[in-house]
Amino acid sequence: MADVVLQPNRAATSKTVGKRGSLHKMLKRKSTVAFLMALPLILLIATLVIYPAFYALHLATLNKSMSRFVGLGNFEFLFKRETFWLVVQQSCIFAITAVIFKAVLGFIIAHFVHNIPAKGQRKWRGMLLVPWVIPPAMSTLAWLWLFDPSYSAFNYTLSFFGIGPIPWTGDAYWARFSVILVNIWVGAPFFMIMYLAALKSVPDQLYEAAAIDGANWWQRIWYVTLPMMRNIIAITTLFSLIVTFANFDIVRILTAGGPLDHTHIFATWAFRIGIEGSDIPLGASVSLFMVPILAVAAIFILRDISKRGNEA
């Protein structure tokens, strides 16, 4: 058997070696062409994504001047700092609250848009997606101005209802509320668009059948809409969890981490330490704490994708 298998192989190799145009032939082969077409992509990912990711691991084990290996010293140092635990806490509060509210608001708005006649839907959808289109750095500036301590347009309006001036970004807890509010404002339209697309794909017959069976609106949502949208809800939420957890623009511009480091999340604190404080190893260690949550989310998303691949 082995001989039979080897024979054509040997013949093929001798043939390719013998012929002058073997390189030319190889270049014409489908898989080689495909590889060459994907080569820039591979190089980009390898040098600018994978390499830096591992480089961050290496950097995290060095001392501040990057001259000496300190092992897990940076992490030990972080664990002893109160600010670090504040950042962990705030990152979780920030990401989880914002994602829940974005998902719920997006779901509600998508329903309202879906409810109105198809003719007007385009207009409303277009209007409601505007926060997502404006660069977040620019829209956060507008929020910063709306929150301004002395000229806040919100406080001006609220004063008519007898609600005293609110220190939107001055007080630690109000500042936490403000960064989450702005994040919801930026992210909810994305959920709305995703859910609207999913709502359109739910067949009307299901609702008719449910209505005939006497289901009220709540039962229709719970037993028809939600199960049909489960996949899209899961994947959008995971996406948003990653993006929100790794957020930088909003917190940086609105509060820059203050007051008293209460609104710092991993990205802004890593920037403060690594770039502004020029302690690159410690900054790299801080940013590495984003990896676990990203890994968990990525595993779930991948599982979903491979499942869908099997179904297809």
Add this chain to the structure above:
Amino acid sequence: MSTVTIDKAAPTRKVKYGSISRDRAWALRWSYFFLVIFAIFFLTPPVYMLITSLKSSAEISAATNPWWVFHPTLENYIALLTSNQFLRFFWNSAIVSIFVVTITMLISVPAAFALSRMRFWGSATLATGVFLTYLIPETLLFIPLFKMFAVIGDWTGIQLINRWYVLLILYPTLTVPFCTWIMIGYFASIPKELDEAAIIDGASWFQTLTRIFIPVALPGLIAATIFAFTVSWAQFLYPLVFTTSTDQLVMPVGIITTLIKGDVFNWGQIMTGALLGAAPPLIIYAFLMDYYIAGLTAGATKG
């Protein structure tokens, strides 16, 4: 008329019959009511930007109603559009975005074609890897990348930090994975018969791509282009970390670092700058909304 009399005679039955259309009417009214509330919430900041941008600094600091412009003026727009510094930011942003879009398309379209049609060793793994790369946020990579470019500068003498063109190397890491991913989806939806016919007619792989795949998947290509442009226009972290001199800055960072001087906020100009910075994506969105939304939903639904 008769229904009205029945209504009075037997109210319970009437409610049952008319309830569906009446329910619909009420549901519609409530939908509009809440949509208006949400629209107000979503549009307040951009509208307030516009309001403030039309005010003079005297009016901004006056104790009048902030939601209304009493003496509209274009002085903020004139000040910014005649300042060389601001025009420089705009120019830098435009150049960077256009180059990044070009680079992104040149990398991701052939790669997506190869990954969706021509299998090679490890191509399936690479397709998944591309998607995973899209999930890695820039906030995880900016510190090692900063150090990397500093080391490259020391070794080779090629100064990359604090030059606007460093952004041309950095932004593709954000745009290429997603664009490749959605182009794979669009290419995969093209029927196989189409490219088989082209190959039989003697077209090379390259011709199949340029003559068949690109024209057929043009909507996807437009969506990917819009995505790449918006991402590179809006990116804030990389330019903040990698560029510092005022002549190398792009719009978002330029507005924030130069218009905010210490504790003095020139809000009229800041809002004008923010509005001008938000204008290009908004204009593209206004004209190509369907492509924009197609690109947005493609990532999750086409996978």
